[in-house]
Structures are given as C-alpha cells and as structure tokens.
Amino acid sequence: MSGVSGVGAVGAGTGGRRDPLAVPVLEVEGLTLSLGEGPDAARILDDVSFTVAAGEARGFVGESGSGKSMTLRAVMGILPPTVHVDAGRILFRGEEIVSAGTTGPVGPRSRGAAAGRLQRLRGTGIAMIFQEPSVALNPVTTVGEQIVDAVRRRQGLSRRQARERALELMELVGIREPARRLGSYPFELSGGMRQRVMIAAAVAGEPQLILCDEPTTALDVTVQAQILALFTRVRDELDAALLYVTHDLGVVAQLCDSLTVLYSGSVMESRPDLRAAFDEPWHPYTRALLDSTPDIDHLEQRLRTIPGSAPTPRDRPDGCPFAPRCERVQDDCRHGRIPDTARSRATEVHCLHPLGSGPGGVPSGESAGSAGGSDADAATDPSTEATERQAAR
Numbered sequence: 017m018s019g020v021s022g023v024g025a026v027g028a029g030t031g032g033r034r035d036p037l038a039v040p041v042l043e044v045e046g047l048t049l050s051l052g053e054g055p056d057a058a059r060i061l062d063d064v065s066f067t068v069a070a071g072e073a074r075g076f077v078g079e080s081g082s083g084k085s086m087t088l089r090a091v092m093g094i095l096p097p098t099v100h101v102d103a104g105r106i107l108f109r110g111e112e113i114v115s116a117g118t119t120g121p122v123g124p125r126s127r128g129a130a131a132g133r134l135q136r137l138r139g140t141g142i143a144m145i146f147q148e149p150s151v152a153l154n155p156v157t158t159v160g161e162q163i164v165d166a167v168r169r170r171q172g173l174s175r176r177q178a179r180e181r182a183l184e185l186m187e188l189v190g191i192r193e194p195a196r197r198l199g200s201y202p203f204e205l206s207g208g209m210r211q212r213v214m215i216a217a218a219v220a221g222e223p224q225l226i227l228c229d230e231p232t233t234a235l236d237v238t239v240q241a242q243i244l245a246l247f248t249r250v251r252d253e254l255d256a257a258l259l260y261v262t263h264d265l266g267v268v269a270q271l272c273d274s275l276t277v278l279y280s281g282s283v284m285e286s287r288p289d290l291r292a293a294f295d296e297p298w299h300p301y302t303r304a305l306l307d308s309t310p311d312i313d314h315l316e317q318r319l320r321t322i323p324g325s326a327p328t329p330r331d332r333p334d335g336c337p338f339a340p341r342c343e344r345v346q347d348d349c350r351h352g353r354i355p356d357t358a359r360s361r362a363t364e365v366h367c368l369h370p371l372g373s374g375p376g377g378v379p380s381g382e383s384a385g386s387a388g389g390s391d392a393d394a395a396t397d398p399s400t401e402a403t404e405r406q407a408a409r
C-alpha cells in the first residue's frame with residue numbers, strides 16, 4: 017500500500033515519545049450496569065475498571081454474554097433504554113462523559129452535561145467500528161459520498177478538499193484505485209472492502225479513541241490479517257487508543273499490548289503487558305481461555321474446552337462467578353466479593369487462588385507496589401514498563 021499520503025491525511029502521527037504520566041485517553045472506573053429496575057433488575061456489568069492510553073491497544077476478551085459489547089456501548093453512549101449505569105463513571109481524556117444514573121439514549125436521565133459532551137465526541141473524539149459494516153454504512157449511498165460526508169461533518173472542509181481527503185483515507189485503508197471506487201455502492205464490494213470503507217469513515221474524524229466490536233469475526237483469515245495490520249497502522253498514525261473487543265485470543269495476540277478478561281460482567285484479570293499475561297496467566301479463567309485457543313505451533317495438541325457454561329445475569333452465583341467451572345475452586349471462592357489480589361496499580365486479578373508463584377500467587381515480575389502507587393511502585397509497576405515501551409516505539 018503506497019499510503020504514505022495517509023500519514024498526513026489522517027492525523028497527528030507524532031510517532032514521538034509519549035509522556036508516561038499523561039492522562040489516559042479512556043478511563044473506566046467501577047462501571048456497574050443493570051438491566052431493568054427494582055427487584056427484577058439483573059446486573060450485567062459489575063465494578064469494571066480499566067484504562068487505555070494513547071497509542072495503546074487493549075484487548076477486551078471473554079465468552080459470549082460477558083458484557084464486552086455493553087461496555088463499549090456505555091463508552092459510546094448508546095446503551096439500550098432498559099440498561100442503566102448504577103455506579104461508576106467513564107472519563108475521556110480526564111473529562112467525565114458517563115456517570116451513575118445514565119441510561120439509554122431515549123431516557124430522561126441521559127440528558128445533562130456529561131451526555132452533551134458525549135454527543136459532541138461521538139464521531140470525532142471517539143469512533144466505533146462494528147462487526148457488521150451494514151450497521152454503519154448506508155446501502156443506498158456510494159462509499160465515496162459516505163466517506164466524504166464523514167470527513168466534512170467532522171472537519172468542516174470544502175467538498176473538493178473533502179474528496180481529496182476521502183481518497184487519501186481510502187488509500188490508507190488499502191482500497192486500490194480509490195477514485196474508481198468512490199462511485200461504488202456497499203453491495204458492490206466484498207466483505208473485507210466494506211470493512212475497510214467503514215474503517216475509513218470511522219477514522220475520518222481523526223478519533224483519539226477507537227472502539228472495535230469484533231470487526232474481523234466475519235472475515236476470512238487472510239483479510240482478517242490485513243485488517244488487523246490496518247488497525248495497527250491507523251493506531252500508530254493517529255496515536256489513537258484502541259479498545260478491541262473479541263472472544264478470539266489469537267486476534268488479541270496479533271494486535272494488542274494489554275489485556276482485560278471479562279467473565280459474567282466482572283473483570284477476572286487485567287494486565288498491562290499482554291505477553292506476560294499470555295506467558296503466565298494468573299486467573300484460572302484466563303488459563304482456560306488460552307488452553308481453548310488453537311496454537312499454530314502445536315497443532316498436535318488437543319484443544320481443551322471449558323466445561324459448563326457461563327451464568328446469565330439473573331443466575332450469577334455468590335462469590336466468584338467462574339467458581340462452578342473452575343479447576344482450582346475452594347470453599348472460600350463461593351462466598352462474598354472476590355477482591356483484587358494483584359496489589360498493583362495497573363494489574364487486577366480477582367482470584368483467591370491464582371496461578372503463579374509470587375506473593376499472593378502473583379509472580380514477582382508483575383506484583384509491584386500497593387494500590388496507592390508510590391515512587392517505588394512506579395519504578396517496577398508493569399503499567400510504567402508498558403507505557404515506556406510504547407513511548408519508545
């Protein structure tokens with residue numbers, strides 16, 4: 017792809033050193049969501065926290081129904097009307113955009129300062145890329161018009177300038193002969209091409225945060241690899257923060273720097289260093305997910321499946337929601353709230369009997385510090401290491 021023009025076309029592309037102390041682009045703090053109200057309310061997200069920094073790609077993984085999409089929808093401000101925020105908040109570049117009491121887009125409680133800020137950010141500061149391009153693309157409008165409109169809406173350029181920018185964006189996302197393709201309708205393109213068009217339209221506003229909801233699941237592996245490479249490129253050129261939802265750890269391995277593992281609405285494990293998490297997962301659920309992921313280097317090994325199934329929001333058990341399926345379960349796992357046993361600022365492990373050999377079951381390399389975060393913590397905190405690695409990239 018020749019798209020060097022894309023560097024100038026889509027963003028800051030600073031490529032310089034980042035400030036490890038900079039405010040994260042996205043901070044989700046204690047997000048707790050319920051479906052319905054009153055005695056029939058069911059908790060679909062319970063005290064979920066994580067951050068994504070500029071230039072970082074965080075994989076957000078878990079089985080179907082674990083709450084991945086709902087988290088993205090909360091960030092984007094598009095929760096279903098029946099789902100509301102019980103507790104927690106979401107900050108975009110340090111500014112609160114979602115707070116407790118927020119409900120779906122039609123609810124009266126969604127109005128207010130935070131909702132107004134979110135409205136303005138949607139499409140410019142924050143972009144979302146869906147699994148199915150038809151969700152985002154208009155079938156009766158040419159792809160050129162859709163990208164030009166996205167550019168104009170977000171950047172206030174003239175029609176001619178916007179067309180030039182649209183061509184650059186199409187080149188950036190790997191659409192050959194973009195001038196010819198401007199006049200195509202979505203149905204005239206392959207699935208992979210439609211996905212590229214959606215990405216081009218999404219990044220037209222030079223977003224600082226890109227939310228991806230399984231955007232390659234429907235594509236064959238070759239196209240999937242191209243799209244993943246494209247995400248890496250767009251992220252680097254915009255210095256954007258990427259939150260990538262998937263159930264596929266193979267995809268996470270190719271794209272992401274950090275990892276959050278969700279199960280039945282709760283964070284099981286959150287790690288700033290994806291490689292360390294894959295080499296030595298601490299939560300038995302993360303281990304089980306890894307064991308059920310195909311490994312191209314060890315095809316002779318039989319894949320393990322996780323016995324049983326995840327609870328629905330209405331039948332979540334007391335204690336650890338994974339306990340009924342966990343090989344390491346003990347009596348104390350079945351009662352009360354499971355605390356974070358990692359004792360590190362950027363790392364979370366909600367398990368009373370984690371894998372590993374360090375203090376609290378957490379290997380020494382990533383166990384640094386207390387939740388308070390002293391200078392000594394900063395020297396060894398894996399979040400600092402990960403940020404510095406990114407800064408040096």
Ligand SMILES: Nc1ncnc2c1ncn2[C@@H]1O[C@H](COP(=O)(O)OP(=O)(O)OP(=O)(O)O)[C@@H](O)[C@H]1O
Pocket residue numbers: 051060078079080081082083084085086087096098099263328329
């Ligand atoms: N529109 C909706 N209205 C009410 N509840 C919903 C809605 N969509 C999903 N849910 C429920 O919210 C919970 C979390 O669902 P969510 O879609 O976030 O899971 P997920 O991890 O993204 O799953 P998948 O990988 O299948 O997309 C589930 O129990 C689901 O049944």
